[in-house]
Amino acid sequence: MQEHTQLSHKQINDDLLRDILTVPKWWLPAVAFLSLIVLTGLGAFFFMMYHGLGVTGLNRPVMWGFFIANFVFWIGISHAGIMISAILRLTQAEWRRPITRAAEVMTVFSLIAALHTPLMHVGRPWRVLYWIFPYDFSRGIWPNIRSPFVWDPSAVGTYLIASSLFVFVCLIPDLAILRDRVKNPIGKKIYSQLALGFRGTPRQWKLQIIAGILLSALVLPVFVSVHSIVSWDFAVLIGVEGWRSTIFAPYFIIGAIHSGVSAVAMLMALSVWLYGLDKYIKPDHFDAIARLLIVVATTWFFFFFLEWVYALYTLESPEIALRELQAFEWPYGPLFAIFVITSFVIPVPMWLFKRVRRSAALMFWTTILVNIGMWLERFLIVIPGLLRRTHMTFDWGTYHPSIIEILIVVETFAFVCLGMLLFAKVLPLIPLFDIKEGMVNRRLIKVGRRVVPATIREGLPHHYYENKH
Amino acid sequence: MVTDPGNRVIEPYVETDNSAEARKAVSDGIINIHTVTSNRFWQFAALFGIMFVLGLIGFVMRLSSGFDDKAAWGYYVALFAFLMTTSSAAPMVAIAPRIANSHWRRPISRAAEIWTLAGCLNLLIYIPLIWLLPSLENGRRSLWFYSDNNAQNMDSCWFFCWGGGVPAYSPHIWATLAILGLIVLGFALLWLSILPDMAVLRDHGDGWQKKWGRKLALGWRGTSAQWNWQYHRMGVVGAFYFMMLVFVHFFISVEFLMVHVPGWIDSLYPITHAHNALQGGVATVMLTMFFLRKFGGYKDYIGLDQFWGLGKLLLALSLLWFWFWFSSFMVLWYGKKPSEQAVLELLVKGPYLYLFITIFLLVFILPWFTMIWNPVRRSVWGPPILAASILVGTLLDRIRLYVGAWDVAEKSNMMKSMLHMEMEEVPGTIPSLGYTDAFVIVGFISGSVLIFMLATRLIPAINIWERKEMLLYKAEVQFHRTKVMVMGKPR
Numbered sequence: 001m002q003e004h005t006q007l008s009h010k011q012i013n014d015d016l017l018r019d020i021l022t023v024p025k026w027w028l029p030a031v032a033f034l035s036l037i038v039l040t041g042l043g044a045f046f047f048m049m050y051h052g053l054g055v056t057g058l059n060r061p062v063m064w065g066f067f068i069a070n071f072v073f074w075i076g077i078s079h080a081g082i083m084i085s086a087i088l089r090l091t092q093a094e095w096r097r098p099i100t101r102a103a104e105v106m107t108v109f110s111l112i113a114a115l116h117t118p119l120m121h122v123g124r125p126w127r128v129l130y131w132i133f134p135y136d137f138s139r140g141i142w143p144n145i146r147s148p149f150v151w152d153p154s155a156v157g158t159y160l161i162a163s164s165l166f167v168f169v170c171l172i173p174d175l176a177i178l179r180d181r182v183k184n185p186i187g188k189k190i191y192s193q194l195a196l197g198f199r200g201t202p203r204q205w206k207l208q209i210i211a212g213i214l215l216s217a218l219v220l221p222v223f224v225s226v227h228s229i230v231s232w233d234f235a236v237l238i239g240v241e242g243w244r245s246t247i248f249a250p251y252f253i254i255g256a257i258h259s260g261v262s263a264v265a266m267l268m269a270l271s272v273w274l275y276g277l278d279k280y281i282k283p284d285h286f287d288a289i290a291r292l293l294i295v296v297a298t299t300w301f302f303f304f305f306l307e308w309v310y311a312l313y314t315l316e317s318p319e320i321a322l323r324e325l326q327a328f329e330w331p332y333g334p335l336f337a338i339f340v341i342t343s344f345v346i347p348v349p350m351w352l353f354k355r356v357r358r359s360a361a362l363m364f365w366t367t368i369l370v371n372i373g374m375w376l377e378r379f380l381i382v383i384p385g386l387l388r389r390t391h392m393t394f395d396w397g398t399y400h401p402s403i404i405e406i407l408i409v410v411e412t413f414a415f416v417c418l419g420m421l422l423f424a425k426v427l428p429l430i431p432l433f434d435i436k437e438g439m440v441n442r443r444l445i446k447v448g449r450r451v452v453p454a455t456i457r458e459g460l461p462h463h464y465y466e467n468k469h
Numbered sequence: 470m471v472t473d474p475g476n477r478v479i480e481p482y483v484e485t486d487n488s489a490e491a492r493k494a495v496s497d498g499i500i501n502i503h504t505v506t507s508n509r510f511w512q513f514a515a516l517f518g519i520m521f522v523l524g525l526i527g528f529v530m531r532l533s534s535g536f537d538d539k540a541a542w543g544y545y546v547a548l549f550a551f552l553m554t555t556s557s558a559a560p561m562v563a564i565a566p567r568i569a570n571s572h573w574r575r576p577i578s579r580a581a582e583i584w585t586l587a588g589c590l591n592l593l594i595y596i597p598l599i600w601l602l603p604s605l606e607n608g609r610r611s612l613w614f615y616s617d618n619n620a621q622n623m624d625s626c627w628f629f630c631w632g633g634g635v636p637a638y639s640p641h642i643w644a645t646l647a648i649l650g651l652i653v654l655g656f657a658l659l660w661l662s663i664l665p666d667m668a669v670l671r672d673h674g675d676g677w678q679k680k681w682g683r684k685l686a687l688g689w690r691g692t693s694a695q696w697n698w699q700y701h702r703m704g705v706v707g708a709f710y711f712m713m714l715v716f717v718h719f720f721i722s723v724e725f726l727m728v729h730v731p732g733w734i735d736s737l738y739p740i741t742h743a744h745n746a747l748q749g750g751v752a753t754v755m756l757t758m759f760f761l762r763k764f765g766g767y768k769d770y771i772g773l774d775q776f777w778g779l780g781k782l783l784l785a786l787s788l789l790w791f792w793f794w795f796s797s798f799m800v801l802w803y804g805k806k807p808s809e810q811a812v813l814e815l816l817v818k819g820p821y822l823y824l825f826i827t828i829f830l831l832v833f834i835l836p837w838f839t840m841i842w843n844p845v846r847r848s849v850w851g852p853p854i855l856a857a858s859i860l861v862g863t864l865l866d867r868i869r870l871y872v873g874a875w876d877v878a879e880k881s882n883m884m885k886s887m888l889h890m891e892m893e894e895v896p897g898t899i900p901s902l903g904y905t906d907a908f909v910i911v912g913f914i915s916g917s918v919l920i921f922m923l924a925t926r927l928i929p930a931i932n933i934w935e936r937k938e939m940l941l942y943k944a945e946v947q948f949h950r951t952k953v954m955v956m957g958k959p960r
């Protein structure tokens with residue numbers, strides 16, 4: 001049952017804008033600490049750029065290491081925003097309201113984090129432009145559109161633009177509130193420009209809602225295409241056992257949703273603890289997201305099962321040798337066990353208990369486990385697959401990540417956290433207008449001795465429901 | 470005084486019309502329609518009955534032709550797969566929206582559940598297929614990793630080979646158990662759902678319907694404990710039905726399809742098959758809904774809301790059809806492996822090319838590019854027409870895949886081609902449809918419809934208790950200058 005606490009518009013404004021209009025004590029030290037990590041990571045990147053990729057653990061045949069595993073992980077996290085925001089918006093799930101903004105913003109920052117790891121991985125990032133744009137007309141050199149190097153930037157770039165637009169459109173009414181409440185003249189001017197003259201007229205609201213729904217529907221195919229394309233980076237490579245599987249596109253997407261929705265649950269718990277938003281993010285919301293996670297995690301596990309079964313079905317010795325390497329040989333065997341246990345075996349049975357589902361702390365720790373497992377999953381796809389690339393029998397190198405790679409990977413995590421903290425300082429992490437709309441639509445129905453929460457049904461005009469057609 | 474966020478005074482509770490009169494009006498309204506059977510109903514029932522008899526004749530003829538020529542059974546297996554893809558999947562339209570607490574499902578959930586009864590026919594069709602499945606001793610490739618043969622690399626297959634492998638007839642055992650399980654779960658789901666309505670028939674019906682109600686209601690009185698019991702059991706059985714449906718399609722797509730085509734290794738296809746079933750199930754219920762509204766007298770119960778809700782689902786499933794197909798096709802096509810190119814040559818580019826194009830139009834292009842348009846999706850006629858298009862496309866798709874697969878099952882040297890996963894030759898033509906196959910296809914589809922029609926005489930086609938439950942949660946309130954619908958979210 002959705003707990004019913006009616007809050008006034010003023011109270012919602014005060015609660016949700018408090019941390020923008022004032023500075024919490026913990027904010028500056030946290031930002032300083034995260035900035036330090038980001039700067040260290042960037043320093044490591046410049047060091048790598050100066051000395052070359054030799055400072056990493058990459059070698060033949062493991063040409064893709066931490067960077068690409070991390071890239072796939074962040075692309076996965078970025079799916080949370082659209083899953084939570086677009087799908088739940090289209091299905092009119094009421095519980096979405098307090099968590100959509102944070103999920104959308106996390107999409108944008110995780111996409112930026114995802115994009116910069118392959119850029120660093122190429123060693124000389126400026127050369128990326130050559131893959132995407134024709135740079136020498138006279139010699140007839142054109143980008144190879146059959147290459148994943150062109151597919152990836154196109155898909156991820158489109159997704160980044162669409163997600164940013166989605167966040168911005170959903171921000172407009174809140175920007176207008178900030179414009180009216182911020183006293184600093186520079187801030188007021190910036191918010192005024194960004195609010196695009198929003199005054200809350202019926203026409204503006206109508207356009208804002210239509211734009212939100214249209215963008216939700218349009219961004220969904222982009223969301224599906226992005227991770228499909230990332231999966232095809234692997235699946236089209238016929239020379240690497242374990243990668244060439246038709247299930248990869250849906251398997252990557254459901255895995256992305258699993259890790260992304262888990263990340264949103266983590267973010268919800270952090271919002272409650274750091275910003276004291278327990279009036280808005282309640283045990284009901286954790287319960288709803290945990291139920292969603294049970295379905296997503298079980299579906300993901302079925303896909304994982306099919307991927308393995310069909311790998312063994314081929315009965316080809318290189319394929320079976322790869323699976324043995326992944327599951328039984330040091331150091332990948334223990335990592336494989338940790339991956340399965342943390343991403344499915346521990347969290348899903350725990351989420352079956354209502355007490356766990358309604359606890360912010362338990363949801364936080366179980367979803368952390370999921371993301372540890374899902375990071376390892378990407379690692380176990382990338383590295384053992386390349387290690388078993390038997391065509392290059394002249395070089396049987398192994399892979400150990402160097403400190404440079406570790407620093408850059410840590411930097412991506414710090415970057416996303418820093419981005420979220422900075423965003424929350426200038427814009428509300430919970431959409432004010434969405435919460436107010438939910439409050440306006442809320443009603444109560446008394447059924448016997450029970451009070452049932454109800455909501456005004458959005459959608460078709462009222463006369464449609466009367467079957468007068 | 471209770472106020473809204475804008476400080477306007479609002480009533481503390483929304484009033485719903487849950488009076489005894491309103492509840493009785495719902496029961497009486499549905500029972501009145503349910504108890505009357507028109508002549509037209511019996512005319513159609515007779516027509517479908519005659520066609521079903523033809524189907525049974527075709528069934529006997531097919532059995533008498535023996536099990537040696539596998540290619541001759543292609544259309545028969547395609548029909549089996551089609552019925553599993555439609556009638557067996559239809560109950561998902563009741564299960565999924567019930568779990569998601571979507572109110573629009575209420576008038577159509579019963580019709581979706583009644584389709585589980587057609588599972589009896591699926592079982593009948595399945596029985597001869599047990600003799601057609603090759604055992605693992607035959608040297609075929611299998612998910613069960615049978616270790617007692619001379620297959621190369623078998624010893625490396627550690628996952629299932631420890632302890633001497635599995636019985637040679639494992640696929641037969643597991644597929645049979647899964648199909649039986651699905652049918653039993655379907656019956657259990659239907660029975661749980663009709664319990665309160667049978668009590669209504671027991672208390673308000675006449676003659677044989679009263680007796681029928683008494684027998685099936687099992688002392689249902691509507692106590693809180695009984696309602697809680699029913700609600701939880703329906704949730705559990707529904708969830709298991711969904712999981713079993715996915716597993717059944719996993720078995721069908723592997724054992725009856727992929728293992729017969731050397732070189733076809735497609736880890737996504739079991740999921741594609743399950744997705745096709747969801748699409749076929751939604752299309753089946755959409756058409757059922759249309760006929761119940763148009764000819765069954767339920768116009769006041771099945772409205773635009775139901776067509777709209779289900780239409781959105783069908784639209785999404787049509788797009789997913791393309792994505793699943795493309796995800797498989799893309800990887801197989803891009804890889805350029807000769808064995809996989811031969812599979813594509815057989816099922817997509819070769820003799821079935823025009824059939825494939827037709828399927829592509831009927832199952833994806835037509836539904837997607839028309840239902841994306843609001844006037845079509847928000848209408849009573851649009852979604853059913855597209856549902857018919859999807860059902861025809863799905864039947865053709867089953868024919869393309871199963872007839873194609875069973876055509877090569879015998880032509881290749883099973884032992885050699887299965888172990889090396891290479892098709893020896895790709896047939897240049899489609900096996901022709903004989904009158905036996907035509908009888909079986911038309912007859913058993915008609916048989917399923919007949920079972921549905923007869924079941925609606927015994928069980929109300931509209932769920933009475935779910936409609937009454939709606940009275941508790943639905944209200945109309947004034948909102949500024951208009952009236953709006955308020956819906957309770959009890960769970």
